[in-house]
Amino acid sequence: xxxxxxxxxxxxxxxxxxxxxxxxxxxxxxxxxxxxxxxxxxxxxxxxxxxxxxxxxxxxxxxxxxxxxxxxxxxxxxx
Amino acid sequence: xxxxxxxxxxxxxxxxxxxxxxxxxxxxxxxxxxxxxxxxxxxxxxxxxxxxxxxxxxxxxxxxxxxxxxxxxxxxxxxxxxxxxxxxxxxxxxxxxxxxxxxxxxxxxxxxxxxxxxxxxxxxxxxxxxxxxxxxxxxxxxxxxxxxxxxxxxxxxxxxxxxxxxxxxxxxxxxxxxxxxxxxxxxxxxxxxxxxxxxxxxxxxxxxxxxxxxxxxxxxxxxxxxxxxxxxxxxxxxxxxxxxxxxxxxxxxxxxxxxxxxxxxxxxxxxxxxxxxxxxxxxxxxxxxxxxxxxxxxxxxxxxxxxxxxxxxxxxxxxxxxxxxxxxxxxxxxxxxxxxxxxxxxxxxxxxxxxxxxxxxxxxxxxxxxxxxxxxxxxxxxxxxxxxxxxxxxxxxxxxxxxxxxxxxxxxxxxxxxxxxxxxxxxxxxxxxxxxxxxxxxxxxxxxxxxxxxxxxxxxxxxxxxxxxxxxxxxxxxxxxxxxxxxxxxxxxxxxxxxxxxxxxxxxxxxxxxxxxxxxxxxxxxxxxxxxxxxxxxxxxxxxxxxxxxxxxxxxxxxxxxxxxxxxxxxxxxxxxxxxxxxxxxxxxxxxxxxxxxxxxxxxxxxxxx
Ligand SMILES: Nc1nc2c(ncn2[C@@H]2O[C@H](COP(=O)(O)OP(=O)(O)OP(=O)(O)O)[C@@H](O)[C@H]2O)c(=O)[nH]1
Ligand SMILES: [Mg+2]
Numbered sequence: 001x002x003x004x005x006x007x008x009x010x011x012x013x014x015x016x017x018x019x020x021x022x023x024x025x026x027x028x029x030x031x032x033x034x035x036x037x038x039x040x041x042x043x044x045x046x047x048x049x050x051x052x053x054x055x056x057x058x059x060x061x062x063x064x065x066x067x068x069x070x071x072x073x074x075x076x077x078x079x
Numbered sequence: 080x081x082x083x084x085x086x087x088x089x090x091x092x093x094x095x096x097x098x099x100x101x102x103x104x105x106x107x108x109x110x111x112x113x114x115x116x117x118x119x120x121x122x123x124x125x126x127x128x129x130x131x132x133x134x135x136x137x138x139x140x141x142x143x144x145x146x147x148x149x150x151x152x153x154x155x156x157x158x159x160x161x162x163x164x165x166x167x168x169x170x171x172x173x174x175x176x177x178x179x180x181x182x183x184x185x186x187x188x189x190x191x192x193x194x195x196x197x198x199x200x201x202x203x204x205x206x207x208x209x210x211x212x213x214x215x216x217x218x219x220x221x222x223x224x225x226x227x228x229x230x231x232x233x234x235x236x237x238x239x240x241x242x243x244x245x246x247x248x249x250x251x252x253x254x255x256x257x258x259x260x261x262x263x264x265x266x267x268x269x270x271x272x273x274x275x276x277x278x279x280x281x282x283x284x285x286x287x288x289x290x291x292x293x294x295x296x297x298x299x300x301x302x303x304x305x306x307x308x309x310x311x312x313x314x315x316x317x318x319x320x321x322x323x324x325x326x327x328x329x330x331x332x333x334x335x336x337x338x339x340x341x342x343x344x345x346x347x348x349x350x351x352x353x354x355x356x357x358x359x360x361x362x363x364x365x366x367x368x369x370x371x372x373x374x375x376x377x378x379x380x381x382x383x384x385x386x387x388x389x390x391x392x393x394x395x396x397x398x399x400x401x402x403x404x405x406x407x408x409x410x411x412x413x414x415x416x417x418x419x420x421x422x423x424x425x426x427x428x429x430x431x432x433x434x435x436x437x438x439x440x441x442x443x444x445x446x447x448x449x450x451x452x453x454x455x456x457x458x459x460x461x462x463x464x465x466x467x468x469x470x471x472x473x474x475x476x477x478x479x480x481x482x483x484x485x486x487x488x489x490x491x492x493x494x495x496x497x498x499x500x501x502x503x504x505x506x507x508x509x510x511x512x513x514x515x516x517x518x519x520x521x522x523x524x525x526x527x528x529x530x531x532x533x534x535x536x537x538x539x540x541x542x543x544x545x546x547x548x549x550x551x552x553x554x555x556x557x558x559x560x561x562x563x564x565x566x567x568x569x570x571x572x573x574x575x576x577x578x579x580x581x582x583x584x585x586x587x588x589x590x591x592x593x594x595x596x597x598x599x600x601x602x603x604x605x606x607x608x609x610x611x612x613x614x615x616x617x618x619x620x621x622x623x624x625x626x627x628x629x630x631x632x633x634x635x636x637x638x639x640x641x642x643x644x645x646x647x648x649x650x651x652x653x654x655x656x657x658x659x660x661x662x663x664x665x666x667x668x669x670x671x672x673x674x675x676x677x678x679x680x681x682x683x684x685x686x687x688x689x
Contacts, residue, residue, distance in 0.1 A: 020501075025150060025426075025503075026501070026503050026505065028148065029145065029146075029150055029503070029505055030505070032145050032146045032148075032188070033145065033185065033505070034184060034185055034188070034265065036265045039265075044287075044290065045290065045291075045294050046296070047296075047389060047390065047392060047393055048296040048297070048299060048300050048390055048393075049393035049394060050393055052392070052393050053389060053392050053393070053402070053504055055290070055294060055389065055508070057281070057282065058184075059182075059184030059185050059281070060181065060182050060183065060184045060185065060278070060281050060282060061182055061184070061185045061507060062282070062286075062290075062507070062508040063505065063506065063507055063508065064385070064388070064389045064392065064402065064504055064505075064506045064507075064508060065504065065505060066392070066396075066503075066504045068501055069503065069504065069505060
């Protein structure tokens with residue numbers, strides 16, 4: 001499952017971040033932000049227009065990610 | 080004064096928004112900009128401080144970075160300084176790495192990355208006040224041992240909150256630790272956190288609650304609109320009494336000085352018609368500018384601005400921008416120059432260029448005097464729907480006109496580029512903070528200083544030059560018109576008038592536009608001087624109301640929505656883009672839009688018989 005597909009308020013654990021292109025700079029930045037295997041994430045909210053961008057909690061920090069950015073993050077949902 | 084010998088060069092390095100600049104100011108007594116969002120500092124700044132032993136240190140404040148693999152122009156500066164690649168500078172002797180104690184999962188990773196550089200290093204655990212309030216416990220001794228570097232707690236926003244850091248830096252620094260360059264930094268951070276940090280909750284409860292409100296899909300947008308609208312209402316309705324006071328004061332002093340100079344008519348004219356009429360005409364706008372900044376400063380410190388960027392991102396994306404453009408564009412309401420500088424924190428070079436090109440369409444505070452003058456002269460001061468001030472509404476619409484045109488221009492740029500590739504947002508949302516009244520007061524004091532220096536410097540000089548050009552050569556013997564009509568300025572004005580007649584500008588406006596190139600406010604002081612020299616005794620507002628048609632006034636307002644005339648902005652664009660081509664594109668499109676908008680406004684208003 002992708003981070004962009006989580007429902008609002010749902011918790012999950014990061015599996016990996018996919019590169020969309022070779023050496024994908026966005027994917028690399030996401031990993032720097034802490035989107036790495038085993039890290040708990042939560043989809044906290046969504047933007048007002050087209051439910052974009054997403055408000056994502058990783059570690060102790062909140063980031064605004066566009067859907068296409070969040071779609072790079074593969075997650076496993078936790079019950 | 081003898082410059083003390085610098086014993087050590089230190090660089091402040093850390094994630095964005097961890098309080099590096101606040102620490103820098105605290106240690107050096109500097110006044111660099113501190114605000115609550117990522118990407119405030121975009122340049123290398125230096126200062127000095129002395130430790131308890133009297134040794135002098137040089138301290139370098141740097142832009143925040145998420146990683147030394149730089150992703151934006153500001154991060155490049157930080158990386159280059161750390162690696163010793165910055166032009167004309169060797170690597171710093173030691174690194175002061177700053178981390179936000181409430182945000183250690185993210186910040187410790189960067190600390191570990193910086194530690195790999197193998198330089199002497201100290202870790203400042205900043206925001207300890209906020210961490211304690213949230214019940215976060217950090218075992219500093221354990222952290223110190225695990226990291227192998229000194230760790231000092233700081234509170235950069237409290238007086239004396241960096242004393243311990245200064246004392247530690249003044250002591251002997253341990254040599255750099257050698258670490259494995261290929262280890263998994265995230266795993267190390269997790270181990271450190273498990274070992275030395277206890278955290279009752281991952282986020283602050285208050286932030287969660289505020290975000291539920293401010294980022295609510297419906298409420299959030301409503302609140303944003305209300306905040307923006309309130310600002311413009313306040314700029315008009317609160318400033319009124321203060322402005323009247325300044326106007327009366329300048330008038331009194333001018334009359335008094337003028338009567339003292341009655342025996343020297345030439346000098347009297349220079350002082351009364353040139354300096355007092357011209358400079359006084361700009362000075363009255365100080366209260367409005369300060370009220371605007373009061374709101375901007377409070378919003379910047381509150382942490383709301385990145386939230387506004389979040390709400391508007393999708394809209395801005397449609398127009399070919401990014402939510403990240405929001406803060407640079409908002410700064411451009413103060414002045415396009417810091418706004419254009421702030422674009423350095425935008426990662427995508429195309430987004431950055433588009434933002435730079437449209438930044439001048441945000442109505443800068445130097446244009447406020449022009450708007451305010453014309454609105455006060457032509458729009459009745461009445462209340463609409465019980466609460467709104469009509470003048471405030473018109474001002475708001477002018478700002479909106481600027482914003483809408485900016486979005487339209489960005490959209491056209493997107494079409495021309497035919498760019499379908501992905502641009503990044505990836506934006507951190509900081510904790511909310513209550514603005515400190517003292518910091519805001521200092522910020523306002525600085526703005527007032529900047530404005531007064533402009534008034535006393537460039538605006539005064541241009542006004543005096545204009546007075547000379549409008550006074551010489553004097554009128555011939557048998558002159559029938561006011562002397563100014565025969566002067567250099569009069570000639571120039573008539574010459575420019577040919578160009579500006581189709582958009583309804585009279586020759587006085589045409590002259591005033593020229594010095595307005597150097598500083599937009601001068602357009603107002605120039606009008607005041609030109610009219611004073613043409614023998615008008617009343618205040619500028621009364622003259623304008625009596626002499627201009629409504630069509631001319633509206634046309635000038637439309638002109639100033641685009642107002643391509645600001646040389647310092649163009650110089651900044653040249654520096655930031657390293658290209659004259661962008662400068663010409665910007666000046667060209669702004670001039671074309673200004674002319675077109677004024678032409679339409681003038682002709683349409685006239686067609687309606689105004
Ligand atoms: N409560 C608290 N707030 C702090 C402290 N230090 C800084 N702040 C606040 O944190 C925010 C960021 O401070 P800055 O000094 O601008 O941070 P910076 O690291 O220079 O940020 P960039 O230049 O964007 O990288 C501001 O709102 C400060 O008022 C602190 O010790 N305690
Ligand atoms: Mg800073």
